[in-house]
């Protein structure tokens with residue numbers, strides 16, 4: 223948004239007063255798409271009109287948005303916000319380097335105030351880059367005190383956040399059974415602005431102990447977000463366990479999904495699951511191409527930013543989609559008419 227002399231002051235925003243953005247580049251993300259020099263009129267909590275030179279009710283607050291882009295808020299479906307406290311580390315690491323650094327060396331020394339600091343910085347960054355909803359895949363919450371610290375940051379930043387409560391330092395069937403965790407969940411009613419999910423992974427194992435964590439989530443009406451199809455960590459066997467246990471539903475989000483088989487994608491699609499992709503970090507970590515083009519039958523994909531460049535992430539995904547679409551054409555034998 224451009225800054226100009228006529229920019230409104232906070233006190234100009236009075237509850238119930240309509241406001242209009244003037245002369246913005248409006249991206250509607252549907253038809254008609256992009257509108258130049260367009261206005262957006264907001265009355266109460268509703269976008270009343272989008273167009274040029276809009277007539278507005280008397281008393282409407284005018285906001286000059288010339289040179290600015292106005293669009294719906296973006297949604298980041300998976301971010302380890304606490305790690306923003308060490309922002310910039312790991313952009314070029316392989317997955318194993320990430321595991322060693324965060325899981326074995328530094329995650330354990332994080333205190334609640336460090337989680338708060340990471341989340342605060344990350345939440346600010348979200349809003350600053352046009353991301354109005356962020357799912358915080360918060361897997362270093364050793365005690366409810368850590369969860370409170372994570373949530374405190376959300377309350378201080380004007381955005382929508384969903385805490386994916388996790389704890390990589392413990393087994394999910396153990397920490398979801400702990401009385402202090404259960405009473406924390408019981409005392410936190412998710413709201414429209416601050417949601418709650420359960421975040422844990424399902425590595426290969428014979429007896430599927432994560433079943434208990436899925437049951438807890440189901441009993442408490444909480445969605446589950448899980449890293450799936452991560453080479454060497456979570457595989458098709460985990461999907462098989464979840465599927466035969468009846469835990470693959472539309473209440474589960476599968477993060478990455480880069481190494482899953484076609485059958486696993488079909489199970490996700492058939493059960494209404496969602497997939498969250500992070501092509502920048504997946505490629506850096508040697509995880510392969512994004513699952514968006516491998517699993518066209520999955521209806522809902524979200525974009526993840528494991529790194530820091532949200533628009534870069536989207537551009538990369540778009541390039542991959544085009545590559546997948548055009549590769550067969552590029553490889554097709556050329557006929558005489560194609561010269």
Ligand SMILES: [Zn+2]
Pocket residue numbers: 300302359449477
């Ligand atoms: Zn992750």
